[in-house]
Amino acid sequence: MSQQPPRRHGTRKPYRRPQKDPVRILAFEALRAVDERDAYANLVLPPLLRKARDRGDLDSRDAALATELVYGSLRRQGTYDAILARCVDRPLREVDPPVLDVLTLGAHQLLGTRIPPHAAVSATVELARVVLGDGRAKFVNAVLRKVAADDLDGWLARVAPEYDEDPEEHLGIVHAHPRWVVSALWDALGGGRAGIEELLAADNERPEVTLVARPGRATAEELLAAAGQDGAVPGRWSPYAVRLAEGGEPGALDAVREGRAGVQDEGSQLVALALANAPLDGPDRAWLDGCAGPGGKAALLGALAAQRGAALLASEKQPHRARLVARALAGNPGPYAVIAADGTRPAWRPGAFDRVLVDVPCTGLGALRRRPEARWRRRPEDLDGFAPLQRELLRQALAAVRVGGVVGYATCSPHPAETRAVVEDVLKGRGGPAAAAQWVDARPLLPGVPALGDGPDVQLWPHLHGTDAMYLALLRRTA
Numbered sequence: 001m002s003q004q005p006p007r008r009h010g011t012r013k014p015y016r017r018p019q020k021d022p023v024r025i026l027a028f029e030a031l032r033a034v035d036e037r038d039a040y041a042n043l044v045l046p047p048l049l050r051k052a053r054d055r056g057d058l059d060s061r062d063a064a065l066a067t068e069l070v071y072g073s074l075r076r077q078g079t080y081d082a083i084l085a086r087c088v089d090r091p092l093r094e095v096d097p098p099v100l101d102v103l104t105l106g107a108h109q110l111l112g113t114r115i116p117p118h119a120a121v122s123a124t125v126e127l128a129r130v131v132l133g134d135g136r137a138k139f140v141n142a143v144l145r146k147v148a149a150d151d152l153d154g155w156l157a158r159v160a161p162e163y164d165e166d167p168e169e170h171l172g173i174v175h176a177h178p179r180w181v182v183s184a185l186w187d188a189l190g191g192g193r194a195g196i197e198e199l200l201a202a203d204n205e206r207p208e209v210t211l212v213a214r215p216g217r218a219t220a221e222e223l224l225a226a227a228g229q230d231g232a233v234p235g236r237w238s239p240y241a242v243r244l245a246e247g248g249e250p251g252a253l254d255a256v257r258e259g260r261a262g263v264q265d266e267g268s269q270l271v272a273l274a275l276a277n278a279p280l281d282g283p284d285r286a287w288l289d290g291c292a293g294p295g296g297k298a299a300l301l302g303a304l305a306a307q308r309g310a311a312l313l314a315s316e317k318q319p320h321r322a323r324l325v326a327r328a329l330a331g332n333p334g335p336y337a338v339i340a341a342d343g344t345r346p347a348w349r350p351g352a353f354d355r356v357l358v359d360v361p362c363t364g365l366g367a368l369r370r371r372p373e374a375r376w377r378r379r380p381e382d383l384d385g386f387a388p389l390q391r392e393l394l395r396q397a398l399a400a401v402r403v404g405g406v407v408g409y410a411t412c413s414p415h416p417a418e419t420r421a422v423v424e425d426v427l428k429g430r431g432g433p434a435a436a437a438q439w440v441d442a443r444p445l446l447p448g449v450p451a452l453g454d455g456p457d458v459q460l461w462p463h464l465h466g467t468d469a470m471y472l473a474l475l476r477r478t479a
Helices: 022-037 041-055 060-075 077-087 097-112 117-131 134-147 152-159 167-174 179-189 193-203 220-230 266-277 296-307 319-329 381-400 420-427
Strands: 209-213 241-244 261-263 286-289 311-316 336-340 353-359 401-411 437-440 471-477
Touching: 022 041, 022 060, 022 097, 022 117, 041 060, 060 077, 060 097, 077 097, 077 134, 077 152, 077 167, 097 117, 097 134, 097 152, 117 134, 152 167, 167 179, 167 193, 179 193, 209 220, 209 296, 220 241, 261 296, 266 296, 266 353, 266 401, 266 471, 286 296, 296 311, 296 319, 296 336, 296 353, 311 319, 319 336, 353 381, 381 401, 381 420, 401 420, 420 471
Parallel strands: 286 311, 286 353, 311 336, 353 401
Antiparallel strands: 209 241, 209 261, 401 471, 437 471
């Protein structure tokens, strides 16, 4: 009977190929797209998920985990950077971006989910072996074992300064916002510590999917009946809004597939409704959406206009976004037109419209729940870049509306430099339609919505209203 030769001391174990985890590979690909192409996760992730489902790589539970890994990693990137900086033996800027993305995914699994620590480290190291190679996977393993030595609260106590020493830096690290954003939001909100902490915490919550039933084409009751088994509930403020339970799929509803309903935050619905319901002096036949892309507000305005026999002109500067507007308006029962035009160089005659909306380009600080990467991408100097455009768009909107008509100035930012300061500066301008415009109190046009401030403009907030932080000012041209 033959014997197996004894194993020599130091013989290496057979090489084991890394296990490919479709969930974490997909999450890594999404983070790389956000980093390399300045893409937005809410645009990158859905097609990645669809392709993975079509291949049979993911079920609904896997898709939910991939979504959490992507959005959670992006939301808390600044906090995780501060923690990882304590665990890496070099400045983070010297760590290759793909390696840093893997480390961030691992940190989020360890500190922001219920995944057991050993499983979080093991799965992330396997991911590193697949996408980075075995050598850098060892580095990832060493760093994540240091991260796993404490929980999130313990790490925050170590990396964040005391609140009394530096309130803004403390809040920025604890709630994962850049310091300048904390300062700007605090200035806009006012008040003490409790309010700003509630706002920053709300920015880190995953927002509900909210639908809009386009008037005359669908009803909220129809959407509730169609999605009722998934836990859909009516909106808080808009009569056309329906909120889906977590995991609800809008594309599964006939009304959404047919364009009779769409996905739209309730704050955006309220802006369109307030403009549509503002009292006019004179006729109500011609409406303009001067910054219409990607089309959500235009579709709602178009449906409301059609019910009154009014026509909507939807204008968008970027041709590809103008095509999105046309798609959103397709099937609208009333007269409408979509054009690709620059709102600062109008393609229409002055005084041609009864109602005008300009939802101007901005920093997007009011939609950080939906675009968490924006908080790390934006810089304070971006405010200066948007300011001239915002003012000129409002000036041209006031020129486009007739005497007695109403202009709505809206933006998805609560930053004072993008909201009331813009309106006040334009109204102080010498000559032209802006010199003959007056504020309209917008608060009565948002019935039932609390905490709207002293007016006449309104600012919505995630923590108070469950919406994006939309701003709206209404102005009537008087002469």
